[in-house]
Amino acid sequence: MATPTMERATPLAEPAPRISRERPAGGFELWSWLFMRLSGIVLLFLAVGHVLIMHVMDEGIDRVDFGFVAARWASPFWRTWDWAMLTLALVHGINGLRVIAQDYVRRPGARFAVNASFAILGFVLFVLGTVVVFTFDPSRWGAA
Amino acid sequence: MATDVGDVLETSDRRRAGASGKVTLTLRIRRYNPELRGEESWWDEFTIQADPNDRLLDALHEVKWHHDGTLALRRSCAHGICGSDAVMVNGRNRLACKVLVRDIAPKATVEPIRGLPVLKDLIVDMEPFFEGYRSVLPYLINDEGEPDRERLQSPEERQRYDDTTKCILCACCTTSCPIFWGDEGYVGPAAIVQAHRFIFDSRDRGARERLQILADKTGVFRCRTTFNCTDACPRGIEVTKAIQEVKREILLDRF
Numbered sequence: 526m527a528t529p530t531m532e533r534a535t536p537l538a539e540p541a542p543r544i545s546r547e548r549p550a551g552g553f554e555l556w557s558w559l560f561m562r563l564s565g566i567v568l569l570f571l572a573v574g575h576v577l578i579m580h581v582m583d584e585g586i587d588r589v590d591f592g593f594v595a596a597r598w599a600s601p602f603w604r605t606w607d608w609a610m611l612t613l614a615l616v617h618g619i620n621g622l623r624v625i626a627q628d629y630v631r632r633p634g635a636r637f638a639v640n641a642s643f644a645i646l647g648f649v650l651f652v653l654g655t656v657v658v659f660t661f662d663p664s665r666w667g668a669a
Numbered sequence: 670m671a672t673d674v675g676d677v678l679e680t681s682d683r684r685r686a687g688a689s690g691k692v693t694l695t696l697r698i699r700r701y702n703p704e705l706r707g708e709e710s711w712w713d714e715f716t717i718q719a720d721p722n723d724r725l726l727d728a729l730h731e732v733k734w735h736h737d738g739t740l741a742l743r744r745s746c747a748h749g750i751c752g753s754d755a756v757m758v759n760g761r762n763r764l765a766c767k768v769l770v771r772d773i774a775p776k777a778t779v780e781p782i783r784g785l786p787v788l789k790d791l792i793v794d795m796e797p798f799f800e801g802y803r804s805v806l807p808y809l810i811n812d813e814g815e816p817d818r819e820r821l822q823s824p825e826e827r828q829r830y831d832d833t834t835k836c837i838l839c840a841c842c843t844t845s846c847p848i849f850w851g852d853e854g855y856v857g858p859a860a861i862v863q864a865h866r867f868i869f870d871s872r873d874r875g876a877r878e879r880l881q882i883l884a885d886k887t888g889v890f891r892c893r894t895t896f897n898c899t900d901a902c903p904r905g906i907e908v909t910k911a912i913q914e915v916k917r918e919i920l921l922d923r924f
Contacts, residue, residue, distance in 0.1 A: 549880075550919050555923075557890070628891070
């Protein structure tokens with residue numbers, strides 16, 4: 526008796542060639558989702574590193590004063606670190622609020638108002654933080 | 670030490686006979702009847718005697734047939750396949766026919782599933798749920814012409830979407846989802862499971878169309894991976910995993 530086999534009258538089609546008339550799916554929400562994941566991973570290192578350096582190592586927060594910040598920000602590396610953390614945390618956080626508002630703020634007008642206020646808040650904080658990070662100059666404050 | 674065969678049989682006989690081993694079960698049921706009592710829901714308590722190996726559905730029948738005939742509930746096959754008797758038991762969505770009395774005695778709270786309009790007692794309007802289901806094109810799409818025999822696929826190709834073929838559309842997952850509670854515009858976990866079943870089917874050619882529907886703002890990216898759906902599924906489908914696989918497919922489809 527022959528072993529039963531799966532005979533094919535026509536060979537199986539090649540694995541579905543995903544060529545189609547339509548454009549690939551996924552616009553803003555796809556990139557927003559991807560950004561949240563990637564920025565989350567980066568922030569894990571930036572924010573945890575920040576907490577360890579500023580609040581845990583050596584004497585922790587007690588040693589942080591004007592001189593400490595001035596010395597730290599003399600290096601472009603730490604300015605870049607802090608600015609990257611500021612930018613990613615703001616966009617990540619504001620986008621998170623937008624996503625929550627999408628679930629629970631139902632009226633289109635109210636949703637627009639809520640999202641607009643989140644965006645304005647984020648933008649103001651971003652500008653303030655960016656100005657400080659890029660223009661901070663200890664000599665202008667009459668300190669060493 | 671091996672158990673004596675006689676003991677095993679006797680225990681089994683006693684279990685089958687049932688009569689002696691009844692337990693007391695108090696059911697706290699959320700009632701709603703706009704025709705008689707207006708828009709406010711209320712709680713009723715029924716205390717019954719039930720075999721510990723009976724199901725919650727049997728207990729609800731006991732209430733309806735012998736205590737209060739006005740109790741309204743939906744059920745059909747009573748064996749976990751038709752998906753009609755989804756209710757919230759002690760805060761979790763379950764099929765009444767798959768919960769045993771011994772697991773909920775002496776007291777259990779039974780409510781209609783959430784996020785859908787309640788019609789009466791435990792019966793909800795399923796239309797918003799089925800609207801989401803229909804929106805993902807839950808049928809085979811293939812415009813390559815009539816084959817001269819079945820469309821074959823390998824066991825591996827079949828395995829790819831095996832988990833999501835188990836769905837019985839009972840709505841346990843969708844009505845346990847906090848995103849669906851907040852916004853019934855979200856297609857919900859069940860619709861995504863049904864889309865997954867065809868997106869990853871090698872015989873289907875409609876994947877791109879479904880991915881476009883699910884990439885919309887009412888689609889998969891609303892999911893916050895709460896895992897309520899996976900916990901609720903009476904068929905043991907890894908619902909959250911299926912949703913994540915669809916998200917990933919939307920991303921990979923770009924490259």
